[in-house]
Amino acid sequence: MIDLINVTKTYETGTHALNGIDMHIDDGEFVFLVGQSGSGKSTIIKLLTAELKPTSGSILVNGYKLESIKRSSIPYMRRTLGVIFQDFRLIENKTVYENVAFAMRVIGASNKEIKKRVPYVLELVGLENKGRRLPNELSGGEQQRVAIARALINNPTMIIADEPTGNLDPARSFEIMLLLEKINALGTTVMVVTHEKGLVDRFTKRVVHIDEGRVISDGMDGYVV
Amino acid sequence: MKHNNFGYLLGEGFRAVFKHGFMSFAAISITVACLVIINSFLLICYNLNLTVEDVQKETRIVVCIDESYTEAESKSVGSDINLLDNVANAKFISRSEALQSFIGDSDQSLFEGLDPQSMRDQFEITLVDNAKIAETKSALENVTGVADVYADIEVGNALATIRTVLYIASLAIAAVLLVVSLIIISNTIRLAMLDRREEIAIMKMVGATNSFIRFPFFVEGFILGFFGAVLSFFIEWGLYELIREAILNTGLEVLTVVPFTEVLLPMAVICAGAGFFIGIFGSLMSIRRFLKV
Ligand SMILES: Nc1ncnc2c1ncn2[C@@H]1O[C@H](COP(=O)(O)OP(=O)(O)OP(=O)(O)O)[C@@H](O)[C@H]1O
Numbered sequence: 255m256i257d258l259i260n261v262t263k264t265y266e267t268g269t270h271a272l273n274g275i276d277m278h279i280d281d282g283e284f285v286f287l288v289g290q291s292g293s294g295k296s297t298i299i300k301l302l303t304a305e306l307k308p309t310s311g312s313i314l315v316n317g318y319k320l321e322s323i324k325r326s327s328i329p330y331m332r333r334t335l336g337v338i339f340q341d342f343r344l345i346e347n348k349t350v351y352e353n354v355a356f357a358m359r360v361i362g363a364s365n366k367e368i369k370k371r372v373p374y375v376l377e378l379v380g381l382e383n384k385g386r387r388l389p390n391e392l393s394g395g396e397q398q399r400v401a402i403a404r405a406l407i408n409n410p411t412m413i414i415a416d417e418p419t420g421n422l423d424p425a426r427s428f429e430i431m432l433l434l435e436k437i438n439a440l441g442t443t444v445m446v447v448t449h450e451k452g453l454v455d456r457f458t459k460r461v462v463h464i465d466e467g468r469v470i471s472d473g474m475d476g477y478v479v
Numbered sequence: 480m481k482h483n484n485f486g487y488l489l490g491e492g493f494r495a496v497f498k499h500g501f502m503s504f505a506a507i508s509i510t511v512a513c514l515v516i517i518n519s520f521l522l523i524c525y526n527l528n529l530t531v532e533d534v535q536k537e538t539r540i541v542v543c544i545d546e547s548y549t550e551a552e553s554k555s556v557g558s559d560i561n562l563l564d565n566v567a568n569a570k571f572i573s574r575s576e577a578l579q580s581f582i583g584d585s586d587q588s589l590f591e592g593l594d595p596q597s598m599r600d601q602f603e604i605t606l607v608d609n610a611k612i613a614e615t616k617s618a619l620e621n622v623t624g625v626a627d628v629y630a631d632i633e634v635g636n637a638l639a640t641i642r643t644v645l646y647i648a649s650l651a652i653a654a655v656l657l658v659v660s661l662i663i664i665s666n667t668i669r670l671a672m673l674d675r676r677e678e679i680a681i682m683k684m685v686g687a688t689n690s691f692i693r694f695p696f697f698v699e700g701f702i703l704g705f706f707g708a709v710l711s712f713f714i715e716w717g718l719y720e721l722i723r724e725a726i727l728n729t730g731l732e733v734l735t736v737v738p739f740t741e742v743l744l745p746m747a748v749i750c751a752g753a754g755f756f757i758g759i760f761g762s763l764m765s766i767r768r769f770l771k772v
């Protein structure tokens with residue numbers, strides 16, 4: 255569950271990236287976050303992952319109050335989120351399997367747990383036969399599936415994707431969205447940042463529209479401009 | 480930390496040492512060089528200290544009393560001498576005893592007719608603190624009735640001066656070299672972290688704790704310091720024994736050079752301690768800078 259109340263963010267450069275965001279996302283929802291370039295979408299995500307602290311306002315993520323979170327609690331808060339980026343962010347010299355297992359290992363999972371969980375998640379994203387490949391031996395869509403598998407591996411309550419289809423052609427983009435929809439159907443909250451109107455309009459989902467650091471519309475009416 | 484993770488983290492640290500082969504080699508070499516130089520200075524100081532003590536132990540002051548004084552008068556000068564701060568004991572040697580010891584085991588007939596009056600009454604002084612021999616010598620010269628003071632202070636003094644200079648020099652050099660080693664190791668670790676900054680970013684993103692992220696880098700720094708320590712210890716040993724051999728062969732008996740085995744334990748402790756310190760603090764320095772966010 256995510257709750258942003260009157261959140262502002264001003265960067266050190268003086269840029270007012272967010273000017274009072276109010277947004278509530280319940281467990282199990284699927285939400286598109288849309289808006290022009292520079293409207294503040296990535297800033298919201300960085301606040302949700304505690305990469306940045308808000309200038310004012312309060313942010314609640316899965317029970318953690320981010321405006322006052324202790325440094326030592328941040329890793330545990332992050333384990334409730336799975337984050338996906340446009341550029342995949344895979345480790346190039348690790349295989350698909352190792353990339354996914356790595357995320358489990360670094361939060362202290364045992365080999366036994368890893369051996370049990372990784373194949374299940376690889377199958378969920380449709381990569382059950384590609385575990386031994388290196389990232390550069392995969393298509394962009396497949397690489398993004400690896401990133402999704404990695405985001406899912408620690409069983410987060412919420413998936414946050416920042417332009418997950420920015421590097422993919424429309425057909426691959428649609429497949430990735432279908433995969434995220436399937437993950438949402440299995441019970442994980444999903445928030446997808448995108449500015450691909452065409453893609454958003456193919457789904458009937460809640461759309462939160464940001465402009466100049468403010469929410470200008472929020473509802474099931476598609477990508478309103 | 481769970482057992483399986485510990486093994487994993489240890490492995491990551493080891494792998495990194497080999498992955499950054501050249502930097503690791505450089506870091507270990509510099510550490511070895513620094514430790515060898517530091518330890519060499521320590522060993523030189525240690526041996527010089529022993530030499531100074533030996534030389535000073537044999538240092539005596541002989542005070543000759545004015546030849547016009549009678550034996551009784553001479554003895555009374557002794558009580559003035561005993562009043563001096565640094566005098567532990569003043570042993571009276573009469574003229575005839577002095578003559579006797581002067582003749583020693585030589586053929587008595589050679590010294591036939593030598594009058595004890597040609598000798599002077601003497602005191603043989605032992606000191607509380609041999610290091611203050613020069614001050615005591617001039618104090619003795621100021622005592623009324625004292626004609627001459629003989630003290631073998633030059634060798635002891637020179638060595639003591641060299642020792643002091645060396646002490647200060649080694650402290651300074653040790654400090655500089657420690658800093659150099661720290662910087663080199665810290666840079667090696669920093670390169671290792673830069674090399675893996677994407678991995679670190681991913682680890683943070685999926686919720687790895689900072690201590691988990693740090694641990695392999697600690698291991699890497701520790702290994703570098705550890706190898707530096709072990710290598711420097713054995714290199715020092717070999718070098719030391721070579722030099723010791725050479726010094727013993729010169730026949731300069733005044734120099735004390737203890738065998739390395741006599742300082743084995745302290746040397747091992749110093750090497751290990753310095754190695755750990757350099758390794759751990761070297762990595763800490765860059766880890767702190769790197770993991771701020
Ligand atoms: N690290 C930063 N320092 C200063 N200003 C920043 C920083 N990051 C973003 N900004 C500014 O904050 C504003 C919002 O940026 P943000 O990245 O959130 O936009 P966005 O909606 O994600 O855009 P895009 O669709 O292009 O990714 C922009 O004006 C941007 O220039």
Ligand SMILES: [Mg+2]
Pocket residue numbers: 295296297416
């Ligand atoms: Mg962005």
